[in-house]
Amino acid sequence: MSLFNGTDSCHSFFEKVLLALVTSLKVMKKILLLTDFSKNATNAILYALQFFSGNPCTFYLMYVHKVESYISDDLLENSKDSVYEAIAEKPKAKLKSLKATLIKDYAHEHYEFKTVIDYDVFTDAIKQAVRKFSLDYIVMGSNGASNVKEVLMGSNTINVIEKVSCKTLVVPSGYRFKLPHEFLVVLNPTTLLDQYLMDIIIAFITRFKLKLHVLRLVKNIVDTTVVVNDLDNLAYLGARYQRVEADDVDKAVAKYLETHPIDITTYVAQDKSFVERLFSASPNKEIKSRMNLPLLVLHSQ
Template identity: 45%
Template sequence: MKTILLLTDFSDSATNAIHYAMRFFQSKTCVFHVMNVHKTGSFISDDLMTSPTENIYESFTKVPKQKLKTLVEDLEGSYNNPNHKFEIIVDFDVFTDAVNQAIKRNNIDYVVMGSNGITGAIEVVFGSNAINVIRQVICKTLIVPSDYTFKPISTFLLPLQFDDAIKSEQLKTISNFTTNYKLKLHVLRVCVKNETTNSISSDQEHLNGYNCKYSVEEETSFYQAVTNYLKTNAIDMTGLIVHDKNFIERLFTESPALELSKVIKVPLMIFHTREI
């Protein structure tokens, strides 16, 4: 049984990601924990006066609980999948703290959320909550573009940055994922133009025995290489291996929003190798 954490702020982007998850995990036995996180500071005194008989927690949770119940009822009615069960969670905390607590408490296998946000260059692509989850939450995370419509999935691209060193444990995790969901694995090694790399021979050694398509592309920009590959290959999902905080900071500070937006045209699965 899979345990999936579905994050929602009730936006169209979040709802689209949840519907994607219903289709992606449709053949699996799952418990979906549908979660909404609120900041207590977003409430005003009038919220506490709506019903004098309710305690503070009940006042805070009444509206989001009802919205989650309505959402779950819609999902149950739309998909009618006997292998899917739903639980709802309302929390008041720092967003990533609430997510990490839910992951630990419910033994979550995957987090699912929408991609885009409201303000800022990078936030337009990923959304501030998605960025914070990538930075601070150690769990496989599926980020779905806000306007992406589900289609049958058959291919998965793992692009490796210039200094990425793929390890056996990471490769096993990714191979298990692609095998479990019957996806053809593509591995793209991006090299700096006019420079040789020892990573290629290391890749080939680690990939020996795995059923995958291995390609090398010389580019000055990692994201341009990925964009080029997506143009010439039918890819249904991409993945990134997040090694540490330095990797994440480089990912967001050295990559213009325009380049990131090209990569996030298809769903993105984040894998982590570090510990909290």
Template identity: 40%
Template sequence: MKKVLLLTDFSDTSKNAMHYALNLFKEDTCIFYVLHVQKSTSYTTDDLMLAGNESIYNSIVKDVEYQLDGLVSALKKKFNNVNFKFETLIDYDVLTDAIDQVVSSKHIDVLVMGSNGVSGAKEVVFGSNTINVIRKVECTTLVIPEGFTYKKPQEVLLPLDSLDTLGGKAFSKILQFVKMYSNKLHVLRINENGSMPDAQINDLEHMEYFSKDFPSNYHIVNNVPMHYAVSGYIQTNAIDLTILIEQKELLLERFFMGSTTTKIGNNLEVPLLVFHSK
């Protein structure tokens, strides 16, 4: 049984991400954990005083439970899949800590969240915090852009930088995903600082091996930043989903130069699926 964690702040963006996930996994037997993380700053002493004789539980938790139950009922009605089960969860922790706890305790296979990018000063759960989740939570993460209508990910793009190789645990998971949910894999080797012949030879050896299982192609881009190369490729090819292998970057490099994941994650054009290198 596939265990999927769905994050919700009850926004249209989060609901749209849930719909994408339920469409994508419609042939699987799944249990969906629907998690809402309530910030402690979202309620005040006044809220507790207005509750009167009601318990703190009833005044704060009950309303959220009601919303979650309504959300799950709507999902069950819309998808009507006997292979789907749902469980609702509420936490009052830091977002990434709350997610980490559920990932560990429920043995989550994939985490699903929506993203509206960085479009304003206010950081919301599905804005810039998307990057924090990818960075800090060691779980395969599927991020759906705001308003993106579900389409089967027929054509999948895997961009590679100097730290990435076509091998290891993360790449094995990528191959498994493509076999199950997609039809074609596009591999884009991006050498921002010039050609890397050894890496390209290694890539082609792996490509020859897995291309027997599904169609694939391979391209090399030299001296172009990854986020530009990825965006250009998506615009000129029928790409339905981008896959990234998340590497732990050095703190100074991330601080001064920015992060490839951050640049791509803040400007999503198609859904993004992130596999961690460990």
């Protein structure tokens, strides 16, 4: 069923846009900033602080200590609490220092900073944080995957995208913030542009004043059913819409990026193989070109 049919639906659409804008202005966003204190993580944090400028936000600076890092002999000889305290001493100090710096540097913003340390499996710790703090976004860095260390970071990114149901903003290594204007949503053949996704997209482009591009990948160019649904739902957004029959998702997206000035790419985390290719240990040149831009990952309901 189309979201926007007839005059009543037109009024409903504009009411929806207005509501999205008012809501985004009034509601404080809760955002998880993952860090391992590397340059890459710090760069992602700085990108997020500039990206959400003008929005009231609570930022959770989170460090996850690997469970495997606990030494069994230490656990046998000492209480768990004392071992945890010893392990947490350095990251606590680093988080405290980082928090103090960000409070000073962003005093002009309506930002609040909190620190979190967890001792758990990486994705389990993040899932718990999403539930506990009712998070709106997760922000993390990704190096792509050109060496062993970066493959590990890629693995963490993949796991978060696949296993944690929360909007996730992935910032490439070394990417410097520039005010975004063009927003590309990539829809795989199996992705339905339903009301849940439309609400997220409308709120996002309205608040950040973005020009919407939609690239619909189809298996059969003759089958127009999904395209008709897309066009109905996008009718009042002024979106640039293109459908492409493509078996090679990577080449289709890379070609679009070559001909359009996109600032952020977005897709829905349904296709596991697509996610794995995106952060694979030997990405092809099309995927590498896409990883030069921030990536926003959405999750279907």
